[in-house]
Every structure is written in C-alpha cells, then in structure tokens.
Amino acid sequence: MAVEVRIPTILRTYTGGEKAVSGQGATLAELIDDVEGRHPGLKARIVDATPSATNLRRFVNVYVNDEDVRFSGGLSSPVSDGDVVVVLPAVAGGSR
Amino acid sequence: MLRISQTLVDGMVAHARADHPDEACGVIAGPEGSDTPVRLIPMINADRSPTFFRFDPSEQLAVAKQMWDDDEEIVVVYHSHTATEAYPSRTDVSYAAEPQAHYVLVSTAESGREPGPVSVRSYRIVDGTVTEEEIELVADVADVLDPE
Numbered sequence: 001m002a003v004e005v006r007i008p009t010i011l012r013t014y015t016g017g018e019k020a021v022s023g024q025g026a027t028l029a030e031l032i033d034d035v036e037g038r039h040p041g042l043k044a045r046i047v048d049a050t051p052s053a054t055n056l057r058r059f060v061n062v063y064v065n066d067e068d069v070r071f072s073g074g075l076s077s078p079v080s081d082g083d084v085v086v087v088l089p090a091v092a093g094g095s096r
Numbered sequence: 097m098l099r100i101s102q103t104l105v106d107g108m109v110a111h112a113r114a115d116h117p118d119e120a121c122g123v124i125a126g127p128e129g130s131d132t133p134v135r136l137i138p139m140i141n142a143d144r145s146p147t148f149f150r151f152d153p154s155e156q157l158a159v160a161k162q163m164w165d166d167d168e169e170i171v172v173v174y175h176s177h178t179a180t181e182a183y184p185s186r187t188d189v190s191y192a193a194e195p196q197a198h199y200v201l202v203s204t205a206e207s208g209r210e211p212g213p214v215s216v217r218s219y220r221i222v223d224g225t226v227t228e229e230e231i232e233l234v235a236d237v238a239d240v241l242d243p244e
Binding site: 006008009010019059061063066068070086088089090091092093094095096 | 119121123143145146147148149150151153154156157160161164169170173175177178179180184185187188191192193194195196
C-alpha cells in the first residue's frame, strides 16, 4: 500500500506523463520528499521553501482525502496508506 | 484554433450575463486528449467580484474528481470581464496553469445583463505568453455522437 498522488497536467512533465504517482510518508511533507526522489523538480512546484519556512505555494491547492490541507495542517497534515492526495493548480484571474 | 459548438458558446455568454457585473468563471470538459469541449461546467466565483475571480477550492476538487473518473480533462477555462475588453489581464496570465486549455474571455462590458453585443475571444497562455486564436463554430458534439 502507498499514498496515491494525482498530478495536474501542468506538472506531468516531471512524472513522465503519469497522471498519478505513489509515495510514502507519515506527513504530506514526507510524502512530497519521497515522491521528489523519483520525480525531481516536482517538489519545487508544490512547496515554497525559504530559509525561515516551508509552505505550500500560493498557486497550488492540495487535498488529502478531499480535505483542503490549507485548513487542516498544511504540509504537516498526516497521510497514511490508501490515502489519495490531489494536487490542483489554483484557478483565478481578473480584469486588473 | 478552438473548435466549439454554438450551444457551448451561448452557455458561457448566458453565464457571463447572469453574473454581471461580477465576473463569471467555469470550465468546459472534454475527453482526454481530444481537444474537444463537450461539457459546460459553470463554477462559483468564490470572490464574487467585478474585477477578480477564483474557483472555489472545494467545488474545483469535486469537478476535478468527476473529470478524473470520466477520463476527461479541462479543454476550456472561461471567465468574463465585465468592464474591460476580452483580453487576458496580467493577473489572468500569472495564474494560467492549464497548458492544454483554451482560455476563453467573454466581455459583457457593452451590454451587461441585457441582450446585445458581447465579445468572445480565445487564447493560449503558455509560460506567460498569450497567443490569440481563432474560434471555429462546429456542430454540436451531442449531434455528432448521437445524430437524431
């Protein structure tokens, strides 16, 4: 068992075109590090790492089992075998 | 080039008019890899603003899961400008994250909620570069798949 991570079209260049990849970890941060090991470059498109903090990028929404992690612990959200993580680009814009 | 049925164009325009003066937004899904828009999905503008739009993250997840289950992808991302022309703003370009999608802009600046002239234009937005493309009206996909 593992955690399924669904990859949006724009990031499939990092997964060889795969729509979903699997990974392991106890938290979302560990899962992303695990996936990064096989698909280098992916992590930088999902998280924003500065010397003082690591956060989800502003333009990305991440859901663990349908829960938007912005409201449930962010990168420290727990994950476990059989969970489904969905990554979606935020869709927004405006006339200004 | 965007090939799309008049019914779908009318659907986007009707949504844009209904939400005027706020910006309206949504997607049109189609079979993966087909570049054919089939299913109009009007979405909530979580910002309910005349100058900004944002998909509601939980509605977007529900739509994405449905498309995943049906082997569909986003073919068109559309939104309206209600006081300016149907051309992508800098904000639109900075958020554009669907390289396979046609970005359709509907401007209701001229007629607002009333019948009258509207402008509908389509673009590709890849790596921050905007390229306008032609819109070719084609027969309804439903008619093609299921001619009656």
